[in-house]
Amino acid sequence: xxxxxxxxxxxxxxxxxxxxxxxxxxxxxxxxxxxxxxxxxxxxxxxxxxxxxxxxxxxxxxxxxxxxxxxxxxxxxxxxxxxxxxxxxxxxxxxxxxxxxxxxxxxxxxxxxxxxxxxxxxxxxxxxxxxxxxxxxxxxxxxxxxxxxxxxxxxxxxxxxxxxxxxxxxxxxxxxxxxxxxxxxxxxxxxxxxxxxxxxxxxxxxxxxxxxxxxxxxxxxxxxxxxxxxxxxxxxxxxxxxxxxxxxxxxxxxxxxxxxxxxxxxxxxxxxxxxxxxxxxxxxxxxxxxxxxxxx
Amino acid sequence: xxxxxxxxxxxxxxxxxxxxxxxxxxxxxxxxxxxxxxxxxxxxxxxxxxxxxxxxxxxxxxxxxxxxxxxxxxxxxxxxxxxxxxxxxxxxxxxxxxxxxxxxxxxxxxxxxxxxxxxxxxxxxxxxxxxxxxxxxxxxxxxxxxxxxxxxxxxxxxxxxxxxxxxxxxxxxxxxxxxxxxxxxxxxxxxxxxxxxxxxxxxxxxxxxxxxxxxxxxxxxxxxxxxxxxxxxxxxxxxxxxxxxxxxxxxxxxxxxxxxxxxxxxxxxxxxx
Numbered sequence: 121x122x123x124x125x126x127x128x129x130x131x132x133x134x135x136x137x138x139x140x141x142x143x144x145x146x147x148x149x150x151x152x153x154x155x156x157x158x159x160x161x162x163x164x165x166x167x168x169x170x171x172x173x174x175x176x177x178x179x180x181x182x183x184x185x186x187x188x189x190x191x192x193x194x195x196x197x198x199x200x201x202x203x204x205x206x207x208x209x210x211x212x213x214x215x216x217x218x219x220x221x222x223x224x225x226x227x228x229x230x231x232x233x234x235x236x237x238x239x240x241x242x243x244x245x246x247x248x249x250x251x252x253x254x255x256x257x258x259x260x261x262x263x264x265x266x267x268x269x270x271x272x273x274x275x276x277x278x279x280x281x282x283x284x285x286x287x288x289x290x291x292x293x294x295x296x297x298x299x300x301x302x303x304x305x306x307x308x309x310x311x312x313x314x315x316x317x318x319x320x321x322x323x324x325x326x327x328x329x330x331x332x333x334x335x336x337x338x339x340x341x342x343x344x345x346x347x348x349x350x351x352x353x354x355x356x357x358x359x360x361x362x363x364x365x366x367x368x369x370x371x372x373x374x375x376x377x378x379x380x381x382x383x384x385x386x387x388x389x390x391x392x393x394x395x396x397x398x399x400x401x402x403x404x405x406x407x408x409x410x411x412x413x414x415x416x
Numbered sequence: 417x418x419x420x421x422x423x424x425x426x427x428x429x430x431x432x433x434x435x436x437x438x439x440x441x442x443x444x445x446x447x448x449x450x451x452x453x454x455x456x457x458x459x460x461x462x463x464x465x466x467x468x469x470x471x472x473x474x475x476x477x478x479x480x481x482x483x484x485x486x487x488x489x490x491x492x493x494x495x496x497x498x499x500x501x502x503x504x505x506x507x508x509x510x511x512x513x514x515x516x517x518x519x520x521x522x523x524x525x526x527x528x529x530x531x532x533x534x535x536x537x538x539x540x541x542x543x544x545x546x547x548x549x550x551x552x553x554x555x556x557x558x559x560x561x562x563x564x565x566x567x568x569x570x571x572x573x574x575x576x577x578x579x580x581x582x583x584x585x586x587x588x589x590x591x592x593x594x595x596x597x598x599x600x601x602x603x604x605x606x607x608x609x610x611x612x613x614x615x616x617x618x619x620x621x622x623x624x625x626x627x628x629x630x631x632x633x634x635x636x637x638x639x640x641x642x643x644x645x646x647x648x649x650x651x652x653x654x655x656x657x658x659x660x661x662x663x664x665x666x667x668x669x670x671x672x673x674x675x676x677x678x679x680x681x682x683x684x685x686x687x688x689x
Binding site (some may be wrong): 128131132134135136138139141142143144145146148149150151152153154156157160210213214217220221222223224225226227228229230231232233234235237238239240241242245246247249250252257289293294297298300301304321346349350352353356357371374375378379384387388391394395398399401402 | 425426429430433434436437438440441443444446447450501502503505506508509510513514515516518521524525527528530531532533534535536537538539540541542543558559561562564567592617620621623624627628638639642643646647654657658661662664665668669672673676679680683684685
């Protein structure tokens with residue numbers, strides 16, 4: 121009895137000791153900042169001699185009346201809607217091609233995947249050059265067809281679409297990998313059975329492949345949504361949110377408020393919105409995802 | 417596979433796949449063209465345009481890239497080293513120990529999969545400032561060192577290792593740490609490789625958080641150095657900027673081209689779990 125108790129006690133101590141170093145860092149840089157951000161969003165930013173004081177919901181009131189916040193949020197929604205379905209669709213197509221019998225498929229895989237390995241900032245620099253007015257690549261091509269000059273990144277109408285194109289180019293190959301992994305785990309018997317049944321390739325894809333890939337699609341979808349809120353490197357390099365905030369995304373706006381205007385209290389309120397969106401996503405994932413598939 | 421497209425179907429699909437591949441690689445091809453040719457050929461494609469390394473020389477001389485390379489290398493190695501140790505220990509605890517609060521702690525770890533450190537950059541900046549380590553390499557690395565992804569990945573792997581192996585080692589008198597190092601770690605080698613590749617390529621490329629916490633040459637990684645270089649030091653000499661871009665990306669790109677199969681398999685291995 122007492123030997124049993126002491127063994128359990130030792131297991132407890134060992135377990136916690138093993139976990140402790142990671143737990144300390146996680147608490148310090150993930151859990152504590154979440155709570156601190158929440159609390160700070162109810163206080164004012166200290167200015168000069170005036171310290172931080174409790175202001176209740178003032179920061180949130182300011183946010184609701186802030187057109188740039190709404191613009192960043194809407195931009196973010198457009199960015200997500202523009203990026204995610206196309207990159208997931210392309211990723212699926214790429215995976216099926218690379219997994220199939222197409223000639224030179226290892227070269228295809230290389231071409232599709234390479235953008236994923238590059239730093240976003242490098243990607244942004246390269247594309248910035250393409251979009252440059254007058255002598256960028258697109259201008260050259262368009263002027264050859266007699267299309268008048270257009271400043272792609274300098275125009276409110278096209279700037280977000282430009283960022284979306286870059287994001288799709290960068291991410292599709294990354295998502296392809298997840299589909300490829302799932303496809304390679306599928307039993308070849310399924311295709312044989314379908315062939316015996318006389319199913320067409322399209323029917324097989326729609327009735328068998330696609331449903332079997334559903335967990336992967338959900339997994340990719342969740343990651344794509346997280347990324348659409350998290351990856352703002354392009355914005356920093358290519359547009360700085362401009363022109364006139366037409367390409368500002370939520371995290372970029374938080375960065376601006378926090379480190380250009382140094383208004384940490386307002387940045388905290390904005391961060392709470394981002395955290396709320398991520399929390400909703402987590403709840404959604406919990407409700408919709410077949411947890412047995414990914415979290416054994 | 418029995419289910420195959422018709423011959424025309426296959427031809428069409430092959431063509432489409434290759435068009436997409438060419439589209440995908442074209443931007444890179446274009447970047448290489450610009451970097452390896454004199455400025456006047458930056459947007460003019462002539463087969464016999466003279467090749468030149470001058471853009472690289474100019475870029476290298478215009479900014480302290482050697483220091484940036486050094487910073488990034490140290491940073492990436494430091495993060496990976498600490499990650500491997502911390503994640504191994506935590507994953508072992510989750511996989512093989514029953515302790516009070518384990519399930520709650522595991523959920524708290526998974527929170528980081530949703531809320532990545534860069535989302536909390538304003539508050540984490542404050543913490544670094546309070547710790548007095550702003551503008552240092554540890555400040556860049558600290559928020560990432562306890563990686564929820566690494567802990568999760570290794571825990572799943574450790575769980576698949578039969579506990580009979582552990583019992584056998586215990587009979588031979590091995591203690592908990594020895595069992596971890598002699599039984600678990602060797603069996604998880606492919607997963608470690610996968611995690612290492614994902615971690616190195618992520619941190620070589622990471623930008624926003626390093627941009628925020630650094631403000632001098634002494635701690636700036638390549639990505640931030642490149643951004644400072646291309647936004648401040650240069651006007652719009654695209655040839656030099658592109659050369660700098662390729663230069664800073666080269667080590668990772670070369671490693672990727674050499675170990676393509678391992679890269680793809682590692683990302684796949686990391687993605688399945």
